[in-house]
Amino acid sequence: MIPYITVFAVSAILLAASDRFQITNSCKGAVSTALVVIAVLLPCILAGMRDIGVGTDTRGYGILFFNLVHQSSGLLDYAQLCHQTSWDPEPLFVLLAYSVASITNSLFCYWFAIELLIIVPIYFAIANMCNGRRVWVPFLFYLIVFYGLGLNMMRQGIALSFATLCLSQILTSKNKKAIVSAVCAILFHFSAFIVIFYWMVLNALFTIKNGEVQARSYAKTVVPLFVIGILVFWILIPDLPTILMTFFGERYGYYVNKVGYELHFAYPVFVLGCVLLEIMIYIKQTGKADHLLLLLVAIAISTIALFPITILSQWLVRLSYYPLMAILLLLSVCVSKDRLKISFDLGLLIAGACFVSFYFYIFKGFDEVFPYASGLLGI
Numbered sequence: 064m065i066p067y068i069t070v071f072a073v074s075a076i077l078l079a080a081s082d083r084f085q086i087t088n089s090c091k092g093a094v095s096t097a098l099v100v101i102a103v104l105l106p107c108i109l110a111g112m113r114d115i116g117v118g119t120d121t122r123g124y125g126i127l128f129f130n131l132v133h134q135s136s137g138l139l140d141y142a143q144l145c146h147q148t149s150w151d152p153e154p155l156f157v158l159l160a161y162s163v164a165s166i167t168n169s170l171f172c173y174w175f176a177i178e179l180l181i182i183v184p185i186y187f188a189i190a191n192m193c194n195g196r197r198v199w200v201p202f203l204f205y206l207i208v209f210y211g212l213g214l215n216m217m218r219q220g221i222a223l224s225f226a227t228l229c230l231s232q233i234l235t236s237k238n239k240k241a242i243v244s245a246v247c248a249i250l251f252h253f254s255a256f257i258v259i260f261y262w263m264v265l266n267a268l269f270t271i272k273n274g275e276v277q278a279r280s281y282a283k284t285v286v287p288l289f290v291i292g293i294l295v296f297w298i299l300i301p302d303l304p305t306i307l308m309t310f311f312g313e314r315y316g317y318y319v320n321k322v323g324y325e326l327h328f329a330y331p332v333f334v335l336g337c338v339l340l341e342i343m344i345y346i347k348q349t350g351k352a353d354h355l356l357l358l359l360v361a362i363a364i365s366t367i368a369l370f371p372i373t374i375l376s377q378w379l380v381r382l383s384y385y386p387l388m389a390i391l392l393l394l395s396v397c398v399s400k401d402r403l404k405i406s407f408d409l410g411l412l413i414a415g416a417c418f419v420s421f422y423f424y425i426f427k428g429f430d431e432v433f434p435y436a437s438g439l440l441g442i
Contacts, residue, residue, distance in 0.1 A: 066109060067109065067210075070105050070106055070109045070206075071106075071203060071206045071207065071210070073102075073105060074102040074103075074105050074106060074199075074202065074203070074206065075102075075199045075200075075202065075203040075206075076199075077098045077099075077101055077102035077105075078098070078099065078102045078198050078199035078202055079197075079199040080098050081094075081095040081096075081098035081099050081102070081198075082095075082196065082197060082198075082199070083095075084098065099186075099198075102199075102202075103182055103183060103186050104179075106178065106182055106206060106210060107175050107178040107179045107182055108175065109178075110174050110175060110177070110178035110213070110214060111170075111171040111172065111173075111174040111175030111178065112171065112174075113174060113214065115170075117214060118214040118215040118217075119215055120215050120216060120217060121174075121214065121215070121217075123150075124148065124150040124152070124218075125174075125217060126170075127148065127150075128145060128150075128152065128156075128157075128160045128164075129160065129164050129170060129173050131144045131145060132160065132161055132164035132165050133164075133168075135161075138157075138158070138161050141157065141161045142154075142157050142161075145157050145160075152218060153218065153249075153250055153251055153252055153253060154250050155247065155250040155251045156217075156218045156221070156251050156252075159176060159177070159180070160173070163176045177213075177217045177220075177221065178213060178214075180221045180224070180251075181213040181217075181220045181221050181223075181224045182213075182224070183224075184221075184224035184225050184227065184228040184244070185202075185205055185209075185224045185227060185228070185391075186198070186202065187228055187231075188224070188227045188228040188230070188231040188391075188392065188395075189201045189202055189205070189231075189391065189392075189395045191228075191231040191232065191235055191237075191395075192231050192234070192235070192392050192395035192396050192399065193395045193396075193398060193399045194399050196398070196399050197398040197399065198395075200394065200398045200409070200413075201391055201394045201395040201398060203413065204391065204394055204412070204413060204416055205391055207413070207416045207417055207420050208416045208419065208420055209223075209388075209391075211420070212384070216381060218251055218252045219251075219252040219254060219255075219381055219384075221248075221251040221252070222248040222249070222251040222252035222254065222255040223248075223252075223255075223384055223385060223388065224248075225244045225245070225247045225248035225251065225255070226244070226245070226248040226255050226257075226258045226385050226388070227388040227391065227392070228244045229241045229244035229245045229248060229258055230258075230261070230362075230388070230389070230392060231392055231395075232244060233262065233265065233271065234271060234274070234276065234355070234358075234392070235274045236271055236272060236273055236274050241262075245258050245259065245262070254381065254382055254385075255385070257382055257385050257386075258385065261362065261385070261386065265358070267279075268281075268282035268285065268286060268358075269282060269354065269358055276353075276354045276355040276358055277354055278354040278357060278358070282357075283357075286357055286358075286361045287357075289361060289364075289365075290360065290361055290364045293364055293365065293367055293368045294335070294364070294367075296368070297331055297367055297368075330367075331367040333415070333419050334363060334364070334366055334367055334387065334390065335364075335367070336415055337363070337390045337394075337412060337415070337416075338360055338363050338364060338390060338393070340408050340409075340411060340412045340415075341390065341393045341394055341397055341412070342356065342360065343408050344394075344397040344408050344409055344412075345393070345396065345397050347408075348397060355396065356393070356396075359389045359390075359392060359393040359396070360389075360393070362386045362389035363386060363387065363389040363390045363393065365386045366383045366384075366385075366386040366387040366389075369382055369383035369386065394412070397409075
């Protein structure tokens with residue numbers, strides 16, 4: 064675990080240092096860019112150095128797709144071999160895996176390239192919402208909470224990152240770039256089609272012009288009722304997994320038992336805690352609760368409704384991660400304000416992220432992504 068903590072800390076420090084250099088002349092701008100590049104590459108290098116046993120999918124389809132390259136006679140043959148497996152990967156992941164594995168024949172480069180396509184879109188999504196300021200805070204939050212997910216669900220990890228970039232581009236009126244990001248997300252993992260659904264809902268409830276978010280007249284009533292309804296439903300029916308098991312039987316019970324009842328309870332608590340703290344930080348910095356805050360809170364809270372329902376299907380089980388990334392973008396907006404200081408509520412948010420990450424990834428060992436021993440990195 065120590066290598067992960069060290070890399071997270073160094074990346075955050077380098078990004079914080081880059082803020083100091085990016086304001087004045089071109090020389091300092093070059094230094095700032097170099098620091099950002101190193102900060103982004105460090106987690107990718109760490110992912111490349113990991114052992115095959117780090118991440119359940121790493122030793123599943125990850126190593127399988129790498130080995131299939133050496134059994135194929137070309138890209139088309141490789142794609143056919145991949146689609147004959149139970150994972151049936153999407154086109155862009157097939158192209159990525161074949162290109163890297165055939166050119167380098169290196170597992171390090173393979174894992175590194177996958178992580179690079181996860182980290183880079185996330186960095187740009189955060190920087191887009193931060194206006195390039197204090198990127199280190201949400202980036203550190205991302206590494207603590209979501210880095211482990213990328214080590215395991217590699218294909219969807221890339222799709223999740225591009226989907227997050229897409230949302231940040233929608234919110235800043237960069238619609239052409241958002242379309243490209245959405246297409247990339249879908250072609251890496253088809254679950255990213257949920258981005259289209261959210262885009263349609265956003266257009267129905269909000270108008271976004273020149274980076275300014277305005278709620279339509281009916282949205283000011285519908286969205287708060289939606290958020291309140293989800294919270295009331297979750298509070299009144301805390302044992303929803305058991306109820307769903309009654310109706311859907313063993314298939315649902317398998318997935319509930321696989322991730323544990325604790326996760327079904329802790330997941331919404333974590334989301335709600337993050338949202339409440341971010342609302343406090345946001346209002347403290349801006350002095351008001353505006354329509355952008357309403358939009359991001361509604362998206363983040365919707366993950367609470369998605370999580371226990373989508374777990375009915377293994378393919379749909381991780382759909383709830385897409386709206387969850389709204390808490391990352393909301394944090395990015397919070398830290399972009401001039402008056403921001405390292406306050407108690409911001410410290411509590413980071414501390415809570417550390418606790419959740421330690422408890423589920425380390426203590427419980429979900430997806431086996433953060434090993435106790437550094438030797439499991441394969442260094």
